[in-house]
Amino acid sequence: MRRRALLGALGGVVAVAAATGAATGLTGHSGGHGPAKLTVSGGYIPQPLLTDEAAAYVTVTNTGGTDAQLTSVSTALAAHTTLHDTTGTTMRQVTALTVPAGGKLALGTGGDHMMLETLTHKPKVGERVTLRLHFAHAVPATITVTVPVRPTTYSPKG
Numbered sequence: 001m002r003r004r005a006l007l008g009a010l011g012g013v014v015a016v017a018a019a020t021g022a023a024t025g026l027t028g029h030s031g032g033h034g035p036a037k038l039t040v041s042g043g044y045i046p047q048p049l050l051t052d053e054a055a056a057y058v059t060v061t062n063t064g065g066t067d068a069q070l071t072s073v074s075t076a077l078a079a080h081t082t083l084h085d086t087t088g089t090t091m092r093q094v095t096a097l098t099v100p101a102g103g104k105l106a107l108g109t110g111g112d113h114m115m116l117e118t119l120t121h122k123p124k125v126g127e128r129v130t131l132r133l134h135f136a137h138a139v140p141a142t143i144t145v146t147v148p149v150r151p152t153t154y155s156p157k158g
Ligand SMILES: [Cu+2]
Pocket: 084, 091, 092, 113, 115
C-alpha cells in the first residue's frame, strides 16, 4: 500500500513537469509573448568584379517571442537596394524576409540576400561598408552594422 502511494505521488510530479514543458513550448511558438529582440552578426559583402551590384549578407538572431521582418536596407554604397529570396538557383525580389521568433534569418552565399544596386563606387576587399537594416515588429527597429568586403569567392563556411 505504501509503495503504491509513493508511485502515485511520483506520477503526479511527472505529469506536472510535462504540462509545464508543453506550456513553455506553446509560448515560444504562439508569437504572443514579448516583442522580437534582434541582434545582427557575421555580415559581409563579396567583392563584385564585373557588375555594379553587390550582394550583402548578415545573420539576424531573434531572441524575442514574435516573428520580425527585415523590410529594407540602406547604405551610402548603393543608390537602390532590394531583398531577394533564393529557391534552388532562382532568386526573386521580396518585400520582406522573416526573422522567426526564437530563431534566425541567416543570409549567405547561394541563399537569401540583400542586393545593393547602382553602386556609388566599386568596393575593394578589406573596405568596410555601413548598412542600416530596417525591421518591422522588432526591437530595435533599425540596426546599423559595418561589414567587411571579402574576396569574390569568400564563404564563411569554407
Ligand atoms: Cu539577388
